[in-house]
Amino acid sequence: MLIVTNVSKSYGKLSVLENIDIEFSNGVYGLLAPNGAGKTTLIKMLTTLLFPNEGEILYNGTNIFHMGDGYRDILGYLPQEFGYYKNYSARQFLNYLAALKGLERNLAKVRINELLELVGLANVADKKMKKYSGGMVQRVGIAQAMLNDPKILILDEPTAGLDPKERVRFRNLLAELSRDKIVILSTHIVSDIESIANEIIMIKDKKVLYKDSINSICKTLEGMVYETSIDYAQANRFRNHYFSLSEKQEGDKMKIRFISENKLDDSWESVSPNIEDVFLYVYKDEVIKEG
Amino acid sequence: MDIRIKEFKKIVTSPIIIGLLVLFIVYNSIFIFQNSYFREELRVLTRLVDRFGYEIDDEMLEKYRLYYEEQLVSLNKITKEKTSKNYNSMAEFFADYKYGLEDIYDREELGLIMELGIMEAYYNTIEEIDEVYSSLDIMERAESEINKFQLIDKAAETVRNQYKAFSERFQQLVNNKEHKNLFFLGKVYRLHSILFKSLFKIIIFEIIILVVLITAYIVNYEFDNKTEAITYTTKRGRDLILDKLYVSIFSSLVVTTIILLVTLALYFIIFDYSGLWKVPISSYFNTDHNFPYLSWWKMSFVQFLFFTIGLVYSITLLFNGIIFIIARAIKNTYFAFFVFAIIFGLFLILPRLAPNSSNTIFIGAFTPYFLILNPHVWFMEGGAFATFKYHEIVTLVIWALMIWVLSILSIKRFKRQDI
Numbered sequence: 001m002l003i004v005t006n007v008s009k010s011y012g013k014l015s016v017l018e019n020i021d022i023e024f025s026n027g028v029y030g031l032l033a034p035n036g037a038g039k040t041t042l043i044k045m046l047t048t049l050l051f052p053n054e055g056e057i058l059y060n061g062t063n064i065f066h067m068g069d070g071y072r073d074i075l076g077y078l079p080q081e082f083g084y085y086k087n088y089s090a091r092q093f094l095n096y097l098a099a100l101k102g103l104e105r106n107l108a109k110v111r112i113n114e115l116l117e118l119v120g121l122a123n124v125a126d127k128k129m130k131k132y133s134g135g136m137v138q139r140v141g142i143a144q145a146m147l148n149d150p151k152i153l154i155l156d157e158p159t160a161g162l163d164p165k166e167r168v169r170f171r172n173l174l175a176e177l178s179r180d181k182i183v184i185l186s187t188h189i190v191s192d193i194e195s196i197a198n199e200i201i202m203i204k205d206k207k208v209l210y211k212d213s214i215n216s217i218c219k220t221l222e223g224m225v226y227e228t229s230i231d232y233a234q235a236n237r238f239r240n241h242y243f244s245l246s247e248k249q250e251g252d253k254m255k256i257r258f259i260s261e262n263k264l265d266d267s268w269e270s271v272s273p274n275i276e277d278v279f280l281y282v283y284k285d286e287v288i289k290e291g
Numbered sequence: 292m293d294i295r296i297k298e299f300k301k302i303v304t305s306p307i308i309i310g311l312l313v314l315f316i317v318y319n320s321i322f323i324f325q326n327s328y329f330r331e332e333l334r335v336l337t338r339l340v341d342r343f344g345y346e347i348d349d350e351m352l353e354k355y356r357l358y359y360e361e362q363l364v365s366l367n368k369i370t371k372e373k374t375s376k377n378y379n380s381m382a383e384f385f386a387d388y389k390y391g392l393e394d395i396y397d398r399e400e401l402g403l404i405m406e407l408g409i410m411e412a413y414y415n416t417i418e419e420i421d422e423v424y425s426s427l428d429i430m431e432r433a434e435s436e437i438n439k440f441q442l443i444d445k446a447a448e449t450v451r452n453q454y455k456a457f458s459e460r461f462q463q464l465v466n467n468k469e470h471k472n473l474f475f476l477g478k479v480y481r482l483h484s485i486l487f488k489s490l491f492k493i494i495i496f497e498i499i500i501l502v503v504l505i506t507a508y509i510v511n512y513e514f515d516n517k518t519e520a521i522t523y524t525t526k527r528g529r530d531l532i533l534d535k536l537y538v539s540i541f542s543s544l545v546v547t548t549i550i551l552l553v554t555l556a557l558y559f560i561i562f563d564y565s566g567l568w569k570v571p572i573s574s575y576f577n578t579d580h581n582f583p584y585l586s587w588w589k590m591s592f593v594q595f596l597f598f599t600i601g602l603v604y605s606i607t608l609l610f611n612g613i614i615f616i617i618a619r620a621i622k623n624t625y626f627a628f629f630v631f632a633i634i635f636g637l638f639l640i641l642p643r644l645a646p647n648s649s650n651t652i653f654i655g656a657f658t659p660y661f662l663i664l665n666p667h668v669w670f671m672e673g674g675a676f677a678t679f680k681y682h683e684i685v686t687l688v689i690w691a692l693m694i695w696v697l698s699i700l701s702i703k704r705f706k707r708q709d710i
């Protein structure tokens with residue numbers, strides 16, 4: 001059990017997170033928030049790279065900073081941005097990290113082969129990493145996070161740079177891996193976690209806004225999401241009145257999905273909200289461009 | 292262990308570091324060869340020492356003189372035959388020949404002429420020792436140093452006190468007859484300057500460049516390659532910095548050993564010191580310019596050499612520590628070099644700004660930066676700022692302590708720092 005209690009973090013005068021309380025038990029947690037909300041900041045504290053200004057982070061009751069290598073030993077971490085050694089092959093790179101993770105040499109060898117297989121890099125394992133594509137490097141990153149068979153796996157935007165096919169593969173991989181672990185992954189891409197996360201954590205205005213199952217979070221918009229078809233000419237006027245979630249061309253009309261407190265027109269069709277609707281609605285005041 | 296080997300591999304596989312190491316060794320070799328044109332002449336002394344030993348006393352001098360005269364007779368036989376002339380000394384002989392020796396004498400005869408000429412130079416030098424040393428005034432030296440740097444008041448007084456202490460040592464040196472030993476003639480060959488002033492200074496600068504490169508490179512390797520988030524969250528975590536410190540120290544010592552070993556091996560192959568290793572370094576013959584090199588302790592050449600080597604290793608470690616602290620604080624390798632260079636410059640310039648009347652002016656002399664400028668007078672009388680008996684040791688101890696404390700603080704800070 002990993003518990004964040006009353007944690008605040010600021011960079012100099014810029015306060016990023018305030019009084020954060022979160023509890024993680026085994027399962028997949030999706031950290032969902034727009035750019036700059038503080039996902040990476042929270043993750044860096046969970047991985048001991050950053051020290052909270054206030055509050056503490058406990059693993060099974062012990063402060064993770066006091067646990068030291070005992071904590072890091074059960075931690076697997078894929079940073080949002082990470083470098084590698086250009087002239088190392090994936091195997092050499094993993095070997096190096098295995099040594100830092102204190103893996104016994106023979107065990108490391110076996111484990112590295114397994115993981116290279118798992119992330120689909122077995123056939124290029126001995127090529128220099130500078131010849132890898134972005135997606136391949138990302139997969140090496142995922143493999144290194146799992147080297148020590150971590151109890152806590154933290155992935156900061158793990159699907160960045162992966163093509164759609166790889167994303168699906170990664171999602172399946174994660175569902176399989178997450179059985180007896182705490183898995184925390186951050187993203188601002190809703191579809192990445194929709195199907196696999198047990199709980200979603202949303203951060204807004206430096207605080208935790210939601211920490212709940214997808215269903216429960218979606219319920220907050222229950223009865224407020226509608227779809228209807230309108231003329232293009234009306235579109236602007238409509239958008240001024242209602243918060244538009246998505247728009248789609250349908251013949252010479254426009255199908256619009258939007259938020260409204262009440263059903264004001266019979267042509268409106270009430271639909272069940274999804275997590276993307278919540279995301280868009282919650283962060284409507286922030287400029288977001290989804291990737 | 293595994294981790295340290297892997298860290299060491301990062302250094303060994305760095306083309307810049309290996310490339311520079313090779314370049315430096317090549318440069319040193321060229322430097323030695325360029326100064327080696329007189330190496331054959333040095334053998335004359337080797338043969339003389341073989342025959343008479345290096346300690347100069349009346350008995351030895353008598354033997355030396357007889358041998359010299361004997362040789363002169365043989366030369367005169369030849370000159371009589373070839374030019375019907377007779378010489379009382381080589382000086383007289385050489386006065387006759389500005390040019391054209393080669394036209395008259397064959398190779399073997401020329402060899403004898405050269406040998407005799409050198410023998411006479413050593414003989415003349417032996418003869419002048421007593422006179423030189425009886426007129427050598429240490430306090431006069433002190434005053435000339437004081438004038439040179441325009442020291443007044445307390446600063447001048449300090450220099451006088453140091454030289455007063457040195458006068459006692461000088462008396463002891465004379466009583467020990469440390470000055471009365473044959474050694475390569477400094478005024479002609481300047482070997483002390485070539486070896487300890489030029490070559491050792493070059494070596495030290497090369498070592499510092501490599502130590503700075505290695506240490507900054509290894510300490511910031513993760514930050515330069517953006518792998519810090521991965522490496523410092525592994526089990527080893529921030530303790531990796533300790534491995535890096537050890538590996539940088541080990542590598543610095545390896546590099547120092549390689550440069551010293553190769554350069555000095557070549558030097559002593561080119562310049563044959565056999566028979567002279569145990570000659571006191573304060574021998575009058577070891578006078579490259581107007582004033583002899585006078586050591587604070589009775590030391591043979593080989594002892595002086597090893598003390599110098601020891602000090603080079605110590606200074607290597609000091610600079611290793613300094614750059615470790617700088618590179619740790621500044622996570623960018625190139626910026627770390629820059630800061631190191633600035634600090635280096637400041638330590639050389641700032642002491643000059645101290646008032647020439649106060650003892651603060653001497654603080655600047657007790658730094659490794661100052662030490663490396665004058666390796667030829669380590670453990671010796673060394674001018675206004677370096678004639679403190681324990682100058683080198685005090686500098687080493689103070690800086691080692693400072694660097695040790697700062698390194699510990701630096702490591703502690705790193706462990707509590709946001710990355």
Ligand SMILES: Nc1ncnc2c1ncn2[C@@H]1O[C@H](COP(=O)(O)OP(=O)(O)OP(=O)(O)O)[C@@H](O)[C@H]1O
Nearest residue numbers: 011014016034035036037038039040041042080188
């Ligand atoms: N080292 C730092 N120094 C100063 N400010 C920082 C630093 N790191 C992050 N910030 C600021 O803190 C805020 C939160 O950044 P953070 O990287 O945690 O956001 P994020 O949710 O991970 O964003 P993204 O989706 O773009 O990765 C941002 O405003 C950012 O500019």
Ligand SMILES: [Mg+2]
Nearest residue numbers: 039040041080
């Ligand atoms: Mg981020």
